[in-house]
Amino acid sequence: MRTIICDLTHAQLAATGMRHDVALCREELAAARDCTGCFGCWVRTPGSCVIRDSLGDLGVLLARTDELLLVSRMTFGWVSPLVKRALDRSIGYLHPNFRIADGQLHHRMRYADHELALSFHLYGPSTGAEHACARTIAAANALNLGARLASVRFPADEKNVDAEKDAPAVAAPAPPEHGRALPRRVALVNASPRGDRSATAHLLADLAEALPVYARRADVAAPELVRATAPTELAGCDAVVLGYPLYVDALPSGLVDLLVCARDELAAGTRVYALANMGFYEPEQIVPSFSVIENFCAAAGARWSGGVAVGAGGMVLPVAQTPRMGMMRRSVSEAIDQLIMAVLAGTDTGAIEARPPVPRFAYKLAAEARWRRLAREHGAAI
Ligand SMILES: Cc1cc2nc3c(=O)[nH]c(=O)nc-3n(C[C@H](O)[C@H](O)[C@H](O)COP(=O)(O)O)c2cc1C
Incomplete structure (x- = not known):
């Protein structure tokens, strides 16, 4: 069976003549909700989402699909907010327990004998930077979904989405010469759908608490910190820290939406940093998502200034009450401190990987025990 998920309307898709058995188009995607990060599709109604809209049974649909084709407007090197919404809502297709694939932690396949062929148009x-970013994340998605990556194509426009030949890459706008000097206003964005209950909220709160302390020590004025939730709140900030959880190897759909809307809001040269965490163990799995933000910066005339990648994010909240420089938090705290120094000095920091404090097998066992306990509490079996 061939399934198309696309941000075109049904009429636009029909006009392309692309063959399919099932299509989820703009109409269905726009009427559906974003993933809330509740993991109900793993521990309450295994395999199906608890939100009963047009994406509620996407995991089951994928299990019946042989060829999955995602058609999306290129958005900073990955997919548009609507197509990302569908990808985020697809994780019921996977089993919460882990497997090792390509030397990294990934989820086990819920449908063990099923393999998708995955294509992105x-x-x-x-x-060119967006092409490279898209190819990297597409390969990561294929690994994550236990799929075969059939193709990644870059058609010129929505009328030719099935063209065999890629449109030539356009030149990226020249980056701003310098980021601005010492920041006076810094926006902190919590892009986790879990809001105040998220690991992201804790990591940002830690940064917000430590930053004035470092400013005092460095004898510089502490910038005003603005908790921003809307794109317009980013205007007038000299720096932005985007806090987010990794969702399907990229930014959560809500954050992509925010960036699309913020593109014309940022002052030229605004420094953009990231503070990202993830469920898997290896922080390097986050790094490709930084390229999406870098591409956003290129489009917005902002300056990508680097970010922190926190592996084993499932540990962030359980160890939050332990000492900040104690064994369980030290690597994350040091990474955040490095980020703070860069924000305060108005400099670049590159990608800082905060390695988990426990061995991978211990994290895997603890996380799997937690899924089993949550499922039992909800009367579900996994
Ligand atoms: C829809 C969805 C997709 C996810 N995709 C990934 C992923 O690709 N890689 C990963 O390591 N973790 C993934 N996770 C796990 C989250 O990154 C992890 O639970 C994180 O700690 C949540 O952070 P938060 O509490 O700040 O939201 C995903 C979680 C959800 C809900």
Whole structure:
């Protein structure tokens, strides 16, 4: 069976003549909700989402699909907010327990004998950096979903999404010469759908608490910290820290939406940093998502300034009450401190990987025990 998920309307898809058995188009995606990060599709109604809208049974649909084709407007090197919404809502297709694939922690397949062929057609003008970013994340998705990556294509526009030949890459705008000097206003964005209950909230709160202390020690004025939730709140900030959980190897759909809307809001040269965490163990799995933010910065005239990648994010809240420089938190605290120094000095920091404090097998066992306990509490079996 061939399934298409796309941000075109049904009429636009029909006009392309692309063959399919099932299509989820703009109409269904726009009427559906974003993933809330509740993991109900693993521990309450295993395999199905607890939100009963047009994406509620996407995991089951994928299990019946042989060829999955995602058609999306190119958005900073990955998919548009609507197509990302569908990808985020697809995780019921996976089993919460872990497997090792390509030397990294990934989820086990819920449908062990099923293999998808995965294709991405990302239409619209795009730069060479966006092509490279898309190819990397597409490969990561294929590994994550136990799928075969059939193709990643870059058609010129929505009318030619099935074109065999890629449109040539367009030139990226020249980056701003310098980021601005010492920041006076810094926006902190919590892009986790879990809001105040999230690991992201804790990591950002830690940064917000430590930053004035470091400013005092460095004898510089502490910038005003603004908790921003809307794109317009980013205007007038000299720096932005984007806190987010990794969702399907990239940014959660809500954050992609925010960036699309914020593109014309940022002052030229605004420094953009990231503070990202993830469920898997290896922080390097987060790094490709930084390229999406870098591409956003190129499009917005902002300056990508680097970020912190926290592996084993499932540990962040359980160890939150232990000493900040104690064994269980030290690597994350040191990474956040490095980020703070860069924010305060108005400099770049590169990608800082905070390695988990426990061995991988211990994290895997603890996380799997937690899934079993949560499922039992909800009367579900996994
Ligand atoms: C829809 C969805 C997709 C996810 N995809 C990934 C992923 O690709 N890689 C990963 O390591 N973790 C993934 N996770 C796990 C989250 O990154 C992890 O639970 C994180 O700690 C949540 O952080 P938060 O509490 O700040 O939201 C995913 C979680 C959800 C709900």
